[in-house]
Amino acid sequence: MTTYLELNATHLQLSAEELCQSANISPQTLLTLVEYDIAVPIAGSQPIQWVFQLSAVTRVQKATRLAHDLVMEWADLSLVMQLLDEIEQLRSENIQLKQRLARYGWSE
């Protein structure tokens, strides 16, 4: 059986409460993650109005795993997440640039 789904804005973003549920974290942990710029709301000035991108779920899960497994302080975690983001972005750029170079016949 095929179900037809109408998409709207809620399919592309999350409220703070939904983020807590999806990532299985407490509201207090979310407040801390936002305070340290690990989770960044895309809209809303008050926690109750906060809206997050869907990618925040995996980001928050990754952050809480790292905090626990590597026994990290929040401030250290913030720096680690920032550096991991940069590595990810550089890897992605590297792949794109290699693809472009391959069009000129260059390969490793």
Place this chain on the structure above:
Amino acid sequence: MEFIDYYGVLGVEPTADDKVIKTAYRKLGRKYHPDVSKLPDAAEQFKRLAEAYEVLHSAEKRAEYDAICAARRRGFSGRPDLQSHNGHNQNSHAYRQNVYQQNAAGPSDPATDQDFTAFFEAIFGASGARQRQQHRESFANDDVHPLNGADVEVEWPMMLEDTLQDKTQQIEFAIPVAMGQAPHTTTLKVTIPAGMRDGERIRLKGQGAAATRDHPRGDVYLIIRLLPHPLFDIDANNLLLTLPLAPWEAVLGAKITIPTLSGKIQLQIPANSQAGQRLRVRGKGLVRKTSIGDLIVSLSIVLPASVNESSHALWQQLAEHVNFDPRHEWERLR
């Protein structure tokens, strides 16, 4: 059952104090944590590491483990007596179910899909494992009920052409049901909005795994994966196209038919164009929610793979009649 040298796993002496053990764990943890490491066996290595730390940083567990090591050195078989740690093992099945349901409460967690070794569970039983699980869930929301249905992530490949406008797609995916049962296949028709980027997500609320009793179903997360295009590269909102030109097309100029994502167009190449020069075709890039990117055409000058006699004569004439030093810039650098 294989005896595990937890001190060896952490690379410390059996006499190491708590600080040394913690330092060794953090150092190796940074190397092998699956969220950080790209090593192929990182997840497995980290599980062993975490298990070793679990035992050695707890005074109680470490003493119990040391006693087994001492007995082993005295010639005891080393196999811990399961019955002597009873109570734990009777709960072992219940623990596994608990872990499953915890995982069902949220997307899977590479570092917590705890399968402690048989050696660990034989010594410390399921409750030892459970203690660690509870410690890890100190972040957890008390209000989140583990009986909620599991979320499901589905990677959805899309061609660049399909991102130009809203596209209705039929999506089929498997939803986990319960341990030991075949996954349930669901088919959804979803209109994916124009302008999705690689890695962007769409949440299909309540379409995930069924929950226990009246608890809400999980969600499905569609993760968009843009397939590499044989001709175009992506740079933010712009598309990049490398256009091969014959040397005479670059020198004399030409009108050339080029592909775009929405069909072919004619592009005027100005006379005296250089290799690497870029031409911008406005509005022929990627569609985004609030804007449309451009198509950037990068010129590449290519030569014929082989040259026949008459062509060779023409190149020879060029060489003799054109006063051109392609390395004149080098003169300035000497």
